[in-house]
Amino acid sequence: MSAVTPAARVRIRVAAAADAAALADFGARTFAETFGPPLLPRDLEQHLAEQYSPALQAAEIADPACTVLLAVDGERIAGYGVVRAGTAPACVTGPAPIEVRRFYVDRPWQGTGLAAALMQACAQDALRRGAGTLWLTSYTRNPRARRFYERMGFSVVGETTFMVGADAQVDYVLECGLPAPAPAPTGGTGARAR
DSSP states (O other), rough: OOOOOOOGGOEEEEEGGHHHHHHHHHHHHHHHHHHHHSSHHHHHHHHHHHHHHHHHHHHHOOEEEEEEEEETTEEEEEEEEEOOOOOOOOOOSSEEEEEEEEEEEOOGTTTHHHHHHHHHHHHHHHHHHOSSEEEEEEEETTTTHHHHHHHHEEEEEEEEEEETTEEEEEEEEEEEOOOOOOOOOTTTTSOOOO
């Protein structure tokens, strides 16, 4: 008899407006757990206020340039990723880039395979929107995240500054090529469309 792993219970879906408050709480908590200890409390509080409120999350969910993907275990958020169209930094040179703006998996689900499934969902969303390249930033002092991104095919292509309140931090910029879509059948193979 095999046990059900935590990741096997999780489903990935697109966020809805009704998810905004829970997502704001989850995002603020996971950011603080991941990056909070070395920060000055005022810098962390400022960042959380500027980035994680129900109104801000609702706006991001409604933004046509973004897709907010939630990994949920029942009603509980286990992780989330935000895929956003926009301008990539000059160091990202792959074709048709799109950003994974945020990507967090809660501690109980880390190491279960959920992060890989969520990143694949981000890649599928990017492909659906015509992207050829995924890019993201990762804190230089977060080697676990960087190792995960490298396993997912990302490589470091540059650095950028990320502000947390008044604290300027250095992030790596990483990119990953996406597979080209399969060509449409031409009809010369004997197959017929119905």
